[in-house]
Amino acid sequence: MGIAFYIGVCIIAAPFLLLTLPGYWKLFKKAGWQGWEALIPFYATYVMLKISGRPAWWLIWMFVPTINLIVGLGIYIDFIKSYGKFTIREQVAASLLPFFYLPKLGFDNTEYLGQSATPEFMQQFGKAARRPMIIAWGIPFTSAVCIAVIIRMFFIESYVMPTSSMERTLLTGDYFFVNKLSYGARMPMRPISVPFTKSTISATNIKTYWDGLKLPYFRLPGFGNVKRGDVVVFNYPMDADSPLYRPVDKRENFIKRCQGIPGDTLSVVDAQVYVNGKAAPTPPGSEMEYTFTTNGGELNPQVLSDLNVTQYPGRDYQTMTKASADALKGYSNVKDFKPVISKKGITDPQSPVYPTNPGHPVGPSNLMLNGKQPDYQWSVDNYGPIIIPKKGWTVKLDSLTYPIYERCINTYENNKLEVKGSGIYINGKKTDSYTFKLNYYWMMGDNRHDSDDSRFWGFVPEDHIVGKAVLIWMSEDNEDSLFGKIRWGRLFKGIN
Incomplete structure (x- = not known):
């Protein structure tokens, strides 16, 4: 590095x-x-x-x-x-x-x-x-x-892409610039800290910041707001939980594509994202998993390499972009070509999603209000619809909405949210509604079946936003030979 x-x-x-x-x-x-x-x-x-x-x-x-x-x-x-x-x-x-x-x-x-x-x-x-x-x-x-x-x-900061969750828009080993002027620079909330370090010293729990001085969230004016389709760097919301309990600006950095902005109604139908009832544009570099068979023999490995098809040993599917899929299924010896999509109305126990993901609990799993208990039956490919909270929006709290918005109200907006009997209490007062103080966003990786994103842990609050990814300035392939490590074709490539 x-x-x-x-x-x-x-x-x-x-x-x-x-x-x-x-x-x-x-x-x-x-x-x-x-x-x-x-x-x-x-x-x-x-x-x-x-x-x-x-x-x-x-x-x-x-x-x-x-x-x-x-x-x-x-x-x-x-x-x-x-x-x-x-x-x-x-x-x-x-x-x-x-x-x-x-x-x-x-x-x-x-x-x-x-x-x-x-x-x-x-x-x-x-x-x-x-x-x-x-x-x-x-x-x-x-x-x-x-x-x-x-x-x-x-102004601007450099990051490296650590995972394959944004392929093929961003590849593992891509170094890219994040423009903090795009949405306005966020002022430090823990201003006394060791520069150029993570929240803790490696392999220890020793903090690199001082909790004695805490400042409220404040963002300087920027050139605009987060838009649908922007590739955004933000702090990982789940670092607020046990055992880390990290402050907002000391949480790990994530990078995903914004699919929904405050006030949007978002759903996923057969892996296609819909926003406010309209199909959202599919990023040209986004990947999906596909299965296919051939009429005898295997495909030329060079064909798969030229199409940037990712093959997983021992699995019966390959990952590729839509453009590669369209090209591959056109080969005469390829048959039964289809995307791997989870069925509607069935929750995959191997990959539970928000708000019923047991790895990210959002409140009482047996919550029942007005005789109803939520049964969303959502999956990574068939999800929602879900309304993304907007500052000033008031939501009616009941058995269906409580699990979805509990985390926003309790964790991100610092309220004490409780269920007592059949009633919901915020800061000790019984209520059936809540008005949001922050804007929220819905983030998803372009590699739809290999991304830890909003489908698994929910909304991203505005105070978690770091900046907009704008330019790949270096790219290293750590699996290649010494002389082939640099991906020359990706240098100084804009991020769309």
């Missing part, structure tokens, strides 16, 4: 670096070099070393992951010190806002004073140019961490 991570950092930083080039151009000229030399990667760093008086061999550090980020900022700070910027305030400002600071230095009356890293320079300018090593290197280190945290928190 190391190389991929640093490529991602460079891609994220590239637009900001372009804004600094006019400043570098002018500052290079003030030091007696050519302005165009600032435009050549690595050579520009070599020139900065010469301008500040550092040895040229320091350029080697720029090829060493992690060290290059710290040393690079150190070279940069030496560079601006050569123009008389000695104070901590000036150096921090130049580190965090170079796209403003450098053009300002380049176009104002700032002058080049000499090579800041030389003894002669330090003697000439005294204490202003000299600092203890811990401070001199602490500034670039702290600035590097702050820059990375700000970018990840408010």
